Amino acid sequence: MTVVVRTVEALRSWRAALPADERVAFVPTMGFLHEGHLSLLREARRRGGHVVLSIFVNPTQFGPGEDYDRYPRDEDGDLAKARDCGVALAFCPLAPEQLYPSRDTWVNVEQLDRHLCGRSRPGHFRGVCTVVCKLLALVQPHVTLLGEKDFQQLAIVRRMHEDLFLPGEIVGMPIVREADGLALSSRNAYLDATTRAQALAIPRLLDRVAAAFAAGERDVTTLCAGAEAALAPGRLDYLEIVDERTLTPLTRIEGPARAAIAAFFGRVRLIDNRMLLP
Ligand code: AMP
Numbered sequence: 001m002t003v004v005v006r007t008v009e010a011l012r013s014w015r016a017a018l019p020a021d022e023r024v025a026f027v028p029t030m031g032f033l034h035e036g037h038l039s040l041l042r043e044a045r046r047r048g049g050h051v052v053l054s055i056f057v058n059p060t061q062f063g064p065g066e067d068y069d070r071y072p073r074d075e076d077g078d079l080a081k082a083r084d085c086g087v088a089l090a091f092c093p094l095a096p097e098q099l100y101p102s103r104d105t106w107v108n109v110e111q112l113d114r115h116l117c118g119r120s121r122p123g124h125f126r127g128v129c130t131v132v133c134k135l136l137a138l139v140q141p142h143v144t145l146l147g148e149k150d151f152q153q154l155a156i157v158r159r160m161h162e163d164l165f166l167p168g169e170i171v172g173m174p175i176v177r178e179a180d181g182l183a184l185s186s187r188n189a190y191l192d193a194t195t196r197a198q199a200l201a202i203p204r205l206l207d208r209v210a211a212a213f214a215a216g217e218r219d220v221t222t223l224c225a226g227a228e229a230a231l232a233p234g235r236l237d238y239l240e241i242v243d244e245r246t247l248t249p250l251t252r253i254e255g256p257a258r259a260a261i262a263a264f265f266g267r268v269r270l271i272d273n274r275m276l277l278p
Helices: 008-017 035-046 073-084 125-141 148-163 186-188 193-199 200-216 220-224 227-231
Strands: 003-005 024-031 052-054 089-093 141-145 170-174 235-243 257-265 266-275
Touching: 003 008, 008 089, 008 125, 008 220, 024 035, 024 125, 035 052, 035 073, 035 170, 035 193, 052 125, 052 257, 073 089, 073 148, 089 125, 125 148, 141 148, 148 257, 148 266, 186 193, 193 200, 193 257, 193 266, 200 220, 200 227, 200 235, 200 257, 200 266, 220 235, 227 235
Parallel strands: 003 089, 024 052, 024 141, 052 089, 141 170
Antiparallel strands: 235 257, 257 266
C-alpha cells in the first residue's frame, strides 16, 4: 500500500511517526515515471526500509520559455507504478506553495554549474538544489538515489549534500536506455516518430566518441569534431568532455572524464552522457 500525502505537514507527521531504527530510501522525481525512475525505486526497495518517492514538477528549475507548463504529467499512472515498486509513501504536493512558502531562500552551488547545462539553463541548478535541499530536510532519508542520466545534477547535489551536512548518503544509478540506445527521459514523450528517430544521433555520437577514446584518442577537439553534422537536423547545444569530478572542460583526457551532450530535436531538449575511463 502506498500512502499518498499532499502537504508538507502530512509528510512531516508520517516521518516523525517512524521508529528511529527504521530506514528510509528516497527517490525525488518530476513524475511521468519510466523504467529509469523505476530502476531507482527498485534499488531503493532492495536496500530495505521504507521507500519514499516525491513527484513534483519543480517550477523554479525551469527557465522562461522552457516546458514547465507542458511538462508531461500522469499522477494515476505514476502511483500505480509506485505501488508495484513497493513505495511506502508518495509525496505529491498539492501546489508549489507547499514547498515554497516563500521564494526568499535559495541554495546555490557555485563553480560546478558554470559549464554544460548550467551555462545553457541559467538558474536551473539553483532551482534543483533548493528543492532537493527542502526535500532532504523533510524526508530525512538514510539514502537518496539519483540517476547518472543527469550527471551534472548528480555532481552538484553531491557537493551540496556534503557542504551542507545534509542527511544520509547520495547514490548514483546507471542510465537506463531503450533497446536502440536512446536514454529514457520523460521528455521523450514529446518526440514524434521523426524526431524520435533523429534523436538516436545522440547515443550514436557518444558511441563514436567512446570508440575513438577506446582506440587511444585523447585530444578533446579531435574526439568532438563533426558533432554538429552528426546531430543534424537536430541542433547541438553542447558536446563537452569534462573532468568527472570537477566538471571542468578538458582539452586532453588524462583521468576519469565524461562526455556530456545536450541537443534539440524540434523544441525538445535532450541530454545524455558517457563515462570515459582511461
Ligand atoms: P526527473 O523526473 O527527470 O527529474 O528524474 C528523476 C530522477 O530519475 C533523477 O535522479 C534522474 O537522473 C533519474 N533518471 C531519469 N532518467 C533516467 C534514466 N534514463 N536512467 C536512470 N535514471 C534516470
